[in-house]
Amino acid sequence: MTRYYTRACNFYYGKNSKNKIKLKKALPLNNRADISFDHIEIISRKKVKKITISQINKLPKKIKLKVKKDLLTITRKIKNFENLDFNKTHLMGVLNITPDSFSDGGKYISAAKANKQMLELFKNGASIVDIGGESTRPGSKAISEKLEWSRINKVLKKIKKNNLISIDTRKSAIMKKSLSLGVKIINDVSGLNYDLETINVLRKSNAPFVLQHSLGDPEVMQSNPKYKNVILDIYDFFEQKIEYLRKSGIKHNKIILDPGIGFGKNLNHNLKILKNISIYHSLGFPILLGISRKRFIKEISKENDSQNRLGGTISSGLFALKQGVQILRVHDVNEMRQSLKVYQELIG
Numbered sequence: 001m002t003r004y005y006t007r008a009c010n011f012y013y014g015k016n017s018k019n020k021i022k023l024k025k026a027l028p029l030n031n032r033a034d035i036s037f038d039h040i041e042i043i044s045r046k047k048v049k050k051i052t053i054s055q056i057n058k059l060p061k062k063i064k065l066k067v068k069k070d071l072l073t074i075t076r077k078i079k080n081f082e083n084l085d086f087n088k089t090h091l092m093g094v095l096n097i098t099p100d101s102f103s104d105g106g107k108y109i110s111a112a113k114a115n116k117q118m119l120e121l122f123k124n125g126a127s128i129v130d131i132g133g134e135s136t137r138p139g140s141k142a143i144s145e146k147l148e149w150s151r152i153n154k155v156l157k158k159i160k161k162n163n164l165i166s167i168d169t170r171k172s173a174i175m176k177k178s179l180s181l182g183v184k185i186i187n188d189v190s191g192l193n194y195d196l197e198t199i200n201v202l203r204k205s206n207a208p209f210v211l212q213h214s215l216g217d218p219e220v221m222q223s224n225p226k227y228k229n230v231i232l233d234i235y236d237f238f239e240q241k242i243e244y245l246r247k248s249g250i251k252h253n254k255i256i257l258d259p260g261i262g263f264g265k266n267l268n269h270n271l272k273i274l275k276n277i278s279i280y281h282s283l284g285f286p287i288l289l290g291i292s293r294k295r296f297i298k299e300i301s302k303e304n305d306s307q308n309r310l311g312g313t314i315s316s317g318l319f320a321l322k323q324g325v326q327i328l329r330v331h332d333v334n335e336m337r338q339s340l341k342v343y344q345e346l347i348g
Contacts, residue, residue, distance in 0.1 A: 002044050004063055005235060006070035007279040009050070010039035011322060014348030027053055029281065029324045031077035032087050042067060043279070045229055070282040078286055078326075081208055081254040082164055082184050084127060086286050089321055091336055092128040092166065092329040093121030094292060097151045098135045111154035118155065122163055125337035128185065130329060131155060132168030136189050138222040138262070138295075145173050156181040166210065172197035179205050185256075189214055189263060191241060199248050208254035210288055213237050215264020225264040231276050234259050238283055256327065258288040262295060270296040274316060278323040290329035291316045308332060314339045 008029060012020050017036040020026035026036035040056075042049045042063065051059075056067055078086040096107075097114045108114040114131075121129050133151035134143050148171065159165050159182040166185035167178040172195045175186050179201075186209035192198050193214075202209055213234045215225050227233045238257055245255070257280055259273050280287050291297075297312030298305040310332055317328045317336060321343070330336045 002046070004066050005043040005232060005279060006067050006074070006282050007041040007043060007276060008037040008039075008074050008281055008324075009041055009278060010037055011278075011324070012036050012038070013322070014344075016348070027071065027075050029074065030086065031075060032324075034087075035324055037278075040067065040071075041279075043232070045232060073284040074281045076284065078284070079253060084164075084286075086326050089325070089340060090127035090327045091125055091333050091340075092130050092288065092327055093118075093124075093126035093333045094329060094331045095121065095129050095131045095155075096135070096168075097131065097133050097155060109151070114155045115158050118158075118163070118165075121333050124334035126333045128164045128166050128327070130166045130168050130187055131183075132187075133174075134169065134171075136168075136170070136218045136263075138218060140218045142170075142217075142219075145171050148174055149177060153177070153181075156183060159183070170194035170198075172201045175201045175207075176205075179207060185209060188212065189260070190217075191237070191260075199245075199250075202245075203249045206252060206254075208252075208256070210256045210258050211238065211241055212258040213260040213263065215260075218263075222264065222266075225266060225269065227269065230265065230269040230272050231279060234273070235279060235283070238280065242283070253285065255285045256288045257283060257285050258290060258329075261289065261291055267296050267299045270294075274319060277320055277325060281324060286326040287324075288327040288329060289317070289320045289325050291320070292328075292330040292332070310335055318343055 012026055013035055018033045021028050021033060021036050026038040029035045029037060038053055039050055056064060080086060084090055095114060095118055097109060099109055108117050118129050131152055133148040156178055165183045166187045167175060167183045168187045169175060170188055170190045186207055188198060189212050191212050191214055261270050261273060292313045293309045297309040301312055313330060314336060318339060
């Protein structure tokens with residue numbers, strides 16, 4: 001049986017969006033007035049059909065029922081959690097307390113420098129700071145729990161009550177210790193596949209978490225990654241994981257989806273995800289996108305590559321924002337916040 005997926009597209013913004021919704025010519029994304037759409041793509045593994053929302057009632061009955069069900073999810077308001085209002089864009093600041101992360105390895109390895117950078121990220125506009133003590137860059141190898149904890153525990157002990165911290169780890173023991181020190185969000189780049197005990201930590205703690213897609217371990221994930229259809233394969237991964245979570249006793253909706261740019265994806269895969277990322281709105285959860293300083297920017301810019309890849313990070317971030325992505329994970333929070341302010345002012 002052919003399976004169909006629904007992607008919202010052809011978006012409107014600001015005052016234009018509000019007028020379109022008022023005239024019933026567009027549908028609000030996540031019940032937001034400031035971003036709406038008037039076209040959808042009906043996608044199967046064989047073809048893509050783009051139609052206006054006014055043409056939905058002309059579809060065959062089974063497809064129409066599927067599309068209308070998806071639209072209820074796409075247009076429904078996402079409930080806030082941890083004081084995150086998903087009616088606006090949030091920045092997750094990156095803080096790698098490692099000697100070997102791909103971009104800033106060694107820069108914040110001391111507790112004093114890491115703590116100073118954490119406070120700076122919040123000052124510059126981060127809603128969340130994502131702290132990690134193990135590099136998961138392509139080609140990296142796993143480290144021991146003891147080593148990972150030794151890198152991050154002094155910084156976690158200085159978390160302030162009003163600071164929202166996520167912990168970037170694959171290890172359930174690190175998750176437990178971090179939650180006890182005030183960490184609020186778990187960010188497991190393995191998609192819950194690395195440590196079988198992780199699901200029990202999530203169930204017992206009731207903590208919000210990021211569900212990221214990754215193809216294999218970091219050590220080998222970039223060795224000729226292959227998909228039948230990268231967009232739909234990731235969608236199916238999310239759907240299967242959510243079903244697994246429900247069966248495991250996790251009933252809350254404090255889940256953030258991350259398609260995992262660069263985690264087992266080549267340039268073509270990454271570009272397809274970025275161009276079609278609005279498809280994941282039909283799963284009903286906020287979307288996080290990690291594009292900061294990633295290799296795909298170098299592969300596109302070639303001789304115009306730079307150390308921080310700030311131009312590529314900002315342009316891809318704004319492109320994702322135009323598709324309603326709620327969280328951008330970035331190193332350069334101040335510059336990204338500046339670009340968001342200018343962009344939002346321009347679109348009204």
